Amino acid sequence: MKTGPSAKGAVRRPDVSEAAPSEAAASEAAVRTECVPRRKPPALTVFRALMLRDLSVMDKSLGEFLHHTVTQPLLLVFVFTFVLPKIGQGMGGGTEAGASRFASLLMAGLIAQAMAFVGIFRVAVPMAREIDVTNELEGRMLAPTSVYSVAFEKIAFGAVVSFFAAMVVFPIAAYLPATPVFLLIDWPILLTVVPLICYASAALGLALGTVLKPSSVPLLAGTLALPLAFGGAIFYTWASLDALPWLKYVVLVNPIVYMSEGMRAALFTGVGVDHMPLPIVYGALITFSVVLTFVGMRGFKKRVLF
Amino acid sequence: MRRLWRLVLIGAVAVGAFALALGRFSEAAEKGCTQRVRPDDAYSVTWNTDPRTDLSSYRITVLRDGKPVSGARVCLNAYMVGMSAMAVTDVGREVEPGVYEMRLTFEMGQTWAGQVLISEPGSGRLVGVPLRFPVEDKWGMSPAAP
Numbered sequence: 001m002k003t004g005p006s007a008k009g010a011v012r013r014p015d016v017s018e019a020a021p022s023e024a025a026a027s028e029a030a031v032r033t034e035c036v037p038r039r040k041p042p043a044l045t046v047f048r049a050l051m052l053r054d055l056s057v058m059d060k061s062l063g064e065f066l067h068h069t070v071t072q073p074l075l076l077v078f079v080f081t082f083v084l085p086k087i088g089q090g091m092g093g094g095t096e097a098g099a100s101r102f103a104s105l106l107m108a109g110l111i112a113q114a115m116a117f118v119g120i121f122r123v124a125v126p127m128a129r130e131i132d133v134t135n136e137l138e139g140r141m142l143a144p145t146s147v148y149s150v151a152f153e154k155i156a157f158g159a160v161v162s163f164f165a166a167m168v169v170f171p172i173a174a175y176l177p178a179t180p181v182f183l184l185i186d187w188p189i190l191l192t193v194v195p196l197i198c199y200a201s202a203a204l205g206l207a208l209g210t211v212l213k214p215s216s217v218p219l220l221a222g223t224l225a226l227p228l229a230f231g232g233a234i235f236y237t238w239a240s241l242d243a244l245p246w247l248k249y250v251v252l253v254n255p256i257v258y259m260s261e262g263m264r265a266a267l268f269t270g271v272g273v274d275h276m277p278l279p280i281v282y283g284a285l286i287t288f289s290v291v292l293t294f295v296g297m298r299g300f301k302k303r304v305l306f
Numbered sequence: 307m308r309r310l311w312r313l314v315l316i317g318a319v320a321v322g323a324f325a326l327a328l329g330r331f332s333e334a335a336e337k338g339c340t341q342r343v344r345p346d347d348a349y350s351v352t353w354n355t356d357p358r359t360d361l362s363s364y365r366i367t368v369l370r371d372g373k374p375v376s377g378a379r380v381c382l383n384a385y386m387v388g389m390s391a392m393a394v395t396d397v398g399r400e401v402e403p404g405v406y407e408m409r410l411t412f413e414m415g416q417t418w419a420g421q422v423l424i425s426e427p428g429s430g431r432l433v434g435v436p437l438r439f440p441v442e443d444k445w446g447m448s449p450a451a452p
Contacts, residue, residue: 059313097395167320174327180334
């Protein structure tokens with residue numbers, strides 16, 4: 001039998017054809033360990049494995065996830081569209097038509113807010129925990145794929161969770177308000193703007209999670225979330241800020257403005273409800289997605305390599 | 307996927323709830339006269355009494371190609387320009403051929419805008435007539451002309 005290392009460093013299998021049958025079988029069985037160059041698994045396989053891992057973790061902490069996703073939009077809808085109209089302090093001039101119109105305007109903004117905040121916090125906060133507390137990030141980097149692929153999977157997972165949050169708000173909007181809510185879907189706009197919003201939110205989460213110090217990320221809820229929410233055209237349309245022209249242009253740096261206006265365009269909320277022109281909405285969301293992805297991936301690489 | 311059964315179940319419930327919500331929104335839009343329709347120039351709507359803040363009942367005349375539209379479902383939805391949460395809506399009751407009575411209360415005098423939706427029996431079509439009209443304040447301060 002010929003054995004020994006080959007020119008490429010692999011141990012050559014013994015030539016069993018020359019041996020007796022019993023010896024051949026033993027040789028075959030014995031040659032279980034051999035050094036051969038391994039091929040890297042396809043990037044898609046690794047991506048799928050990482051995603052399944054994250055979904056499994058979320059499956060096990062579903063209660064916490066539902067609590068974080070549902071609580072804020074539920075409370076906002078409950079107070080603004082159920083409690084206030086019932087106690088006679090509703091928006092809309094005290095008429096049911098006015099209250100319905102306000103509730104409809106509000107819903108588009110709340111759906112955008114739910115997507116945005118879930119996307120941001122489901123990426124940023126676990127990232128901070130993985131860097132600072134559990135050191136899970138080192139485990140992730142053992143995956144046989146590039147750093148950028150691991151970062152992209154984080155964005156993709158955040159986008160999926162953000163999409164789920166949007167679906168949860170729709171039934172809340174349909175059944176909780178004291179007055180009817182008018183949302184008529186423009187499907188081409190909805191099916192294109194929602195994935196953009198989900199992606200942009202998750203990319204913003206990655207950027208914040210990697211740029212900020214891990215100890216600062218949990219403070220996001222108080223320091224960043226409130227300005228984003230109240231300056232995000234959630235409770236009012238961007239066009240109605242004509243009365244405050246300085247504010248109308250200051251809020252344009254807030255990505256949530258474009259998300260809210262995009263949802264208002266996708267969900268016809270009543271006659272005469274203006275929304276930002278669609279080319280501006282799409283252009284801004286695409287720009288934010290690209291820039292935030294770049295910033296987030298660069299920050300992620302710095303975090304894991306240093 | 308078996309280990310994600312909770313997630314799959316929640317996802318299925320969310321999809322079902324979303325579908326039910328869509329139906330509810332459509333019903334609300336129909337009742338609230340806020341469906342999205344293309345205007346039809348063949349139809350015209352005129353107020354029998356100019357809108358004022360101290361009135362609560364109005365009659366409108368609906369014509370198609372100059373002829374009264376009878377037996378149709380007519381509803382009106384209007385909002386105050388510049389204060390879009392202030393709105394009125396009602397479904398009309400035909401009192402004469404082509405004349406429909408509605409109960410509307412305009413809280414403030416200003417320019418209002420909206421639409422009248424008309425669905426004639428047997429046509430299967432919903433058409434809209436856009437509106438823009440002034441509402442006179444009860445104190446006599448006439449708003450700017452639309």
